[in-house]
Amino acid sequence: NSALLFEGIAHTLAQPANNGEFYLTDAFQYMIDHGAKLKVEDVAGWYDAGKLDTLLDTNRVMLEKGRARRPADVQGATIIEPVYIEDGCTLTGSTIGPNVSISAGSTVTGTTVRDAVIGAKSRLIDCVLHDSLIGDAVLLERVHGSTTVGDNSEVRGEQ
Incomplete structure (x- = not known):
């Protein structure tokens, strides 16, 4: 009900x-x-999206099980499947994947990223990222490694 x-x-x-x-x-x-009867089913896995490692694992499983997609005209980037790239993303001189989801309006330039979830309207410039969660409207520049960055943030590494 x-x-x-x-x-x-x-x-x-x-x-x-x-x-x-x-x-x-x-x-x-x-x-x-309140009187409802619920049916119980066994599940093959349980993923706690409240923790970074299991959120990234959930992203990987979803991509492997058919959620992967990418725009037909991805140019200027090397794509390593599986990935989920929404329309309206700009990818230039970058390597994306595996296991990366990028939300609409994001720009990735000169960056290598794997095992990550990137929010909407974020900009990644000259980064090397893995095992990362990037929020919406984030600017990351020259950041290397694994990181978690909340919405509306800017992080710049050394030049």
Whole structure:
């Protein structure tokens, strides 16, 4: 019953956050408490997107299981599958992949990146990144290694 699920979600969001997070299982419990019967299924894996390593692992699994895509006209970059590149990205003189997702409007120039998720409208210039999570509207310049950068941030390495 989707109406009861949305009611359960609204109820969950009205409660104080548990360690800064809300859990869908609380909405499921609300449904059960209000008479719903839920079916249980075994799953092959469980991924906690609240942790960097499992978020990147989830990205990898999603790409391997068919979520990979790239625009038809990726020029100026070497692509190592699997990747997910939204339309509207500009890739110049870069190597992208494997296991990289890039959101719309991002620009990647002179950069090598693997095992990473890059948010929308971010700019990566002369970086070498792996195992990284980059938020929306981020400017990274001359950054090397593994990093996590939140939305609307700028990080510049040494020249």
